[in-house]
Amino acid sequence: MKHLENCEIITSENIKSDIYKMTLKTPQIAKGSKPGQFVMIYLDNGVNLLPRPISIADVDGENLTIIYHVVGDGTKKLSQMKKGDIVRILGSLGNGFDVDAKSEKALLIGGGIGTPPMYLLARHLISLGVEVDVVAGFRNMDQVILQKEFEALGAKVHIATDDGSAGFEGNVVELLNNNPQINHQVAYACGPTPMLKGVAGWAKESGTKLFVSLEERMACGIGACFACISKNKDGVNKKVCIDGPVFEAKSHFGEV
Amino acid sequence: MIDLSVNIAGLKLKNPVMTASGTFASGKEYNQFFDVSALGAIVTKGVSYEPWQGNKTPRIAETHGGMLNSIGLENKGFYKFAEEDVPFLKDLNTHTIVNLCGKTIEEYVKIAKAFNEVDGIDAYELNISCPNIKEGGMAFGTDPKAVDAVVRAVKKELKAPLIVKLSPNVTDITLIAKTAQEAGADAISMINTLGGMQIDIKRKKPILSTTYGGLSGPAIKPVAVAMVHKVAQVVDIPIIGMGGISTAEDAIEFLMAGATAIAVGTANFANPTITLDIIAGIENYMRENNLNTISQIKM
Numbered sequence: 001m002k003h004l005e006n007c008e009i010i011t012s013e014n015i016k017s018d019i020y021k022m023t024l025k026t027p028q029i030a031k032g033s034k035p036g037q038f039v040m041i042y043l044d045n046g047v048n049l050l051p052r053p054i055s056i057a058d059v060d061g062e063n064l065t066i067i068y069h070v071v072g073d074g075t076k077k078l079s080q081m082k083k084g085d086i087v088r089i090l091g092s093l094g095n096g097f098d099v100d101a102k103s104e105k106a107l108l109i110g111g112g113i114g115t116p117p118m119y120l121l122a123r124h125l126i127s128l129g130v131e132v133d134v135v136a137g138f139r140n141m142d143q144v145i146l147q148k149e150f151e152a153l154g155a156k157v158h159i160a161t162d163d164g165s166a167g168f169e170g171n172v173v174e175l176l177n178n179n180p181q182i183n184h185q186v187a188y189a190c191g192p193t194p195m196l197k198g199v200a201g202w203a204k205e206s207g208t209k210l211f212v213s214l215e216e217r218m219a220c221g222i223g224a225c226f227a228c229i230s231k232n233k234d235g236v237n238k239k240v241c242i243d244g245p246v247f248e249a250k251s252h253f254g255e256v
Numbered sequence: 257m258i259d260l261s262v263n264i265a266g267l268k269l270k271n272p273v274m275t276a277s278g279t280f281a282s283g284k285e286y287n288q289f290f291d292v293s294a295l296g297a298i299v300t301k302g303v304s305y306e307p308w309q310g311n312k313t314p315r316i317a318e319t320h321g322g323m324l325n326s327i328g329l330e331n332k333g334f335y336k337f338a339e340e341d342v343p344f345l346k347d348l349n350t351h352t353i354v355n356l357c358g359k360t361i362e363e364y365v366k367i368a369k370a371f372n373e374v375d376g377i378d379a380y381e382l383n384i385s386c387p388n389i390k391e392g393g394m395a396f397g398t399d400p401k402a403v404d405a406v407v408r409a410v411k412k413e414l415k416a417p418l419i420v421k422l423s424p425n426v427t428d429i430t431l432i433a434k435t436a437q438e439a440g441a442d443a444i445s446m447i448n449t450l451g452g453m454q455i456d457i458k459r460k461k462p463i464l465s466t467t468y469g470g471l472s473g474p475a476i477k478p479v480a481v482a483m484v485h486k487v488a489q490v491v492d493i494p495i496i497g498m499g500g501i502s503t504a505e506d507a508i509e510f511l512m513a514g515a516t517a518i519a520v521g522t523a524n525f526a527n528p529t530i531t532l533d534i535i536a537g538i539e540n541y542m543r544e545n546n547l548n549t550i551s552q553i554k555m
Contacts, residue, residue: 002288002289004289004528004529042526042527044526046321046474047320047321048318049318049321049322049323049473049474049522049523049525049526050316050318050323050525050526051525051526074318088527090528216313216314217313217314217315217316217317218316219316219323219325219525220285220524220525220528222285222286222288222528223281223285224279224280224281224285224286224301224524225278225279225281225316225325225327225525226278226281226301226310226315226327226330227313227315227316227325227327228313229310229313229315229330230313237309237310237330
């Protein structure tokens with residue numbers, strides 16, 4: 001069920017360099033949210049017309065948390081909003097992760113700002129008794145987020161940075177190739193498309209069933225605008241907003 | 257007693273607020289948030305006879321007070337539309353208008369004929385103004401001879417009323433409007449998007465996969481109001497005004513410029529229930545100004 005709500009900002013903080021965390025009071029949206037879903041955030045300033053699609057990092061009762069990167073004018077304005085301000089939100093959107101509670105172990109892979117949706121997924125899986133490994137890759141140590149939070153949930157965390165300033169030096173695929181012991185039947189990944197394709201290649205080699213969460217420019221978030229298309233392996237147009245954002249890697253990417 | 261109804265192309269709409277093609281799909285998605293039957297009419301996304309794949313992504317870019325799009329009229333084609341969308345549209349308690357597209361006159365005629373066999377659609381909008389496809393679309397809408405030929409050809413075959421949607425990317429839009437009227441158009445809708453481009457200066461390349469796209473949103477409103485005003489003085493058929501409408505005040509400007517009805521496009525993305533606010537706002541304006549009918553909204 002999708003809802004359009006006016007939400008009060010409960011907290012808004014700068015957690016690392018240009019990365020912000022915002023918690024909003026969203027009684028209806030938070031209640032129905034699943035790991036891997038996203039919300040559309042309207043800026044309502046007359047200049048930035050299009051809502052920003054942002055993944056749900058966590059939900060707690062009536063509260064919903066997002067963690068986002070300030071990449072442009074719109075997210076900058078969002079980061080300047082304060083506790084008590086009202087933000088209009090549409091959610092929860094998308095299919096979310098296909099959570100297979102029967103798997104005993106799961107591997108969660110995040111790339112940069114693709115890491116936050118893994119938090120809600122980790123919390124959900126751990127609550128079901130699943131053993132969770134998190135592999136998260138970042139540009140450098142200034143971008144590393146959520147490490148302690150994942151550890152606090154009881155997940156085993158493996159950090160990779162491009163420059164080696166924190167954890168393993170290299171990307172997440174290189175980390176996985178160097179650590180064959182991190183090997184589960186099911187993996188979930190969110191991050192830039194080149195990373196997801198790299199992970200899909202690794203998953204094929206290692207025989208892992210992989211679900212990927214994709215990102216595309218969107219205008220509506222509900223399937224009406226036809227902006228956020230991702231072609232699947234058969235050349236069929238899929239809408240990231242309603243057919244995704246989560247796709248099974250093999251059936252979407254095909255051979256990588 | 258305030259009467260919001262208007263007459264367009266033989267249809268009596270309950271209010272003058274319609275949706276602009278391509279921003280509302282067939283209305284199902286928005287019906288999750290409000291009863292879309294409250295609208296004066298729903299204008300669907302463009303439908304071609306064969307399914308179209310559309311352009312590569314990125315297909316959109318946000319601009320200051322607007323957006324660029326280059327969707328490329330992706331649609332599932334006539335048969336799937338008739339099977340999946342028409343039953344929904346038919347059940348609505350409002351008027352439904354299907355936007356028709358093609359790459360050649362033959363294709364436009366083919367889709368028009370196919371829809372003659374479909375019940376439940378009240379009128380058709382001829383898309384001769386999409387800037388984002390290589391053939392057809394705007395290539396027709398910017399050449400008076402081509403406008404004359406395609407409008408005549410479709411009008412001859414189509415049983416239901418025909419609205420012709422005009423491109424602003426022309427030297428003299430009044431010439432195109434007069435041509436459409438003489439060729440048999442029952443109404444004109446205007447304007448489609450303005451040609452535009454945005455460059456990512458970090459990556460040193462255009463943002464849209466197609467380099468150029470169509471600009472819409474509040475940024476284009478004054479251009480659209482001026483064009484509606486000019487065309488209203490040279491044609492007798494009703495005009496559906498659009499281009500950046502996001503408030504009731506914007507809608508009233510278009511009505512004052514000479515439009516009989518208005519359509520809301522990009523603003524649906526900024527607020528999925530905006531059309532309801534615009535209908536209510538027009539009614540408020542009429543109440544405050546002691547106007548009883550939409551036609552009394554004048555400069």
